[in-house]
Each structure stands twice: as structure tokens, then as C-alpha cells.
Amino acid sequence: MHAALHMLAAVLVGALLSLQPSMNAMLARAVGSAYGASAISIGVAFASILLVVAVIGAGRVTVGTLTAVPWWIYLAGVVGTIFVASGVVIAPVTGALVFFVCIVTGQMLGSLIADHVGAFGLAVREINSMRVFGITLVCLGAIIVTRW
Missing domain, CATH: 1.10.3350 (HP0242-like fold)
Known part of the structure; x- marks a missing residue:
């Protein structure tokens, strides 16, 4: 909890x-x-x-x-x-939505790399297919909200 x-x-x-x-x-x-x-x-x-x-x-x-x-x-x-x-x-x-979808997309990509290398003392959490899939969904969401 x-x-x-x-x-x-x-x-x-x-x-x-x-x-x-x-x-x-x-x-x-x-x-x-x-x-x-x-x-x-x-x-x-x-x-x-x-x-x-x-x-x-x-x-x-x-x-x-x-x-x-x-x-x-x-x-x-x-x-x-x-x-x-x-x-x-x-x-x-x-607009606020597109701004933050793009910010979150960038945060997720940066976080994926930071976790993978254990940046700044983080525990290493290697890139795997599910993490890439999740980020792909976020990137698709960014594209969808900017186009429609």
C-alpha cells in the first residue's frame, strides 16, 4: 500500500x-x-x-x-x-495536453535510459520488450493527441 x-x-x-x-x-x-x-x-x-x-x-x-x-x-x-x-x-x-504528452514522452525515454544504466545511483532496470512496448504506446498517444 x-x-x-x-x-x-x-x-x-x-x-x-x-x-x-x-x-x-x-x-x-x-x-x-x-x-x-x-x-x-x-x-x-x-x-x-x-x-x-x-x-x-x-x-x-x-x-x-x-x-x-x-x-x-x-x-x-x-x-x-x-x-x-x-x-x-x-x-x-x-496547448497543455500536447505540451505534457510530449514532456511525458521525453521523460519516459530519458527514464528508460537512466534506469538501464543506473544513472545517479538508481538501481539498474534493464531495457526489455515490455518497457519498450509501454513507451511505444506513450509515443503513439503523443502522435494521436497532436493529430486529432
């Missing part, structure tokens, strides 16, 4: 996430800049997580722990910025 609750939580987060590009696009229209809206959105996210850290704690954030990881690990923040900014720019053109 533990995994099922986490999966449900992920679905709920996904549903919330589907609203973000449209909300940020509305903000972009108001401020006249997709990137300005992205900066505001990320600023609000930063303030929000600071509040969470203040209440729950930050763990072992020290100079030692921060310097112990490779420098490129911090590029994860850049990935978040790219996602937010691309949503503001792309979703108004494609």
Missing part, C-alpha cells in the same frame, strides 16, 4: 503540474515577458521551499555536504528553470 500512496501522490502532483504552464503564461501576458514570468514563478517557488525548510528542516546542508557532490549535480536547478520557461513559451502554442 505504501507504493500505491506514493503513486497516487505523484498523480496528484502531476495534475497540479499540468496547471503551471497555463498559469505562468497568463502571468507572462500580464508582465509582457515569458522569461520575466518564469523568474517570478521560480522566485515564488524558492520562497515556498524556504518556508517548508523553515518548518521541516533542511537536513545536513553544510559547506562539506555541498562540496562533496560533483558540481554538475547543481545543474538540476537549471533543468527546473528550463522546464518552467519552456512551459511558458511552448504550452500557449501547443
Whole structure:
């Protein structure tokens, strides 16, 4: 049941996430800049997580722990910025559904490779025919929602 609750939580987060590009696009229209809206959105996210850290704690954030990881690990923040900014720019053109179907397709392809090689400490889960079949279905879904 533990995994099922986490999966449900992920679905709920996904549903919330589907609203973000449209909300940020509305903000972009108001401020006249997709990137300005992205900066505001990320600023609000930063303030929000600071509040969470203040209440729950930050763990072992020290100079030692921060310097112990490779420098490129911090590029994860850049990935978040790219996602937010691309949503503001792309979703108004494609619509939310096509944007997210394409995002999910890319996530699944990237995840397939990450699992296969055990990237970033993940357990190795080799590519097999059922995984490829599942991703093929997602890719077909992406094609279907963009064409019809």
C-alpha cells in the first residue's frame, strides 16, 4: 500500500503540474515577458521551499555536504528553470495536453535510459520488450493527441 500512496501522490502532483504552464503564461501576458514570468514563478517557488525548510528542516546542508557532490549535480536547478520557461513559451502554442504528452514522452525515454544504466545511483532496470512496448504506446498517444 505504501507504493500505491506514493503513486497516487505523484498523480496528484502531476495534475497540479499540468496547471503551471497555463498559469505562468497568463502571468507572462500580464508582465509582457515569458522569461520575466518564469523568474517570478521560480522566485515564488524558492520562497515556498524556504518556508517548508523553515518548518521541516533542511537536513545536513553544510559547506562539506555541498562540496562533496560533483558540481554538475547543481545543474538540476537549471533543468527546473528550463522546464518552467519552456512551459511558458511552448504550452500557449501547443496547448497543455500536447505540451505534457510530449514532456511525458521525453521523460519516459530519458527514464528508460537512466534506469538501464543506473544513472545517479538508481538501481539498474534493464531495457526489455515490455518497457519498450509501454513507451511505444506513450509515443503513439503523443502522435494521436497532436493529430486529432
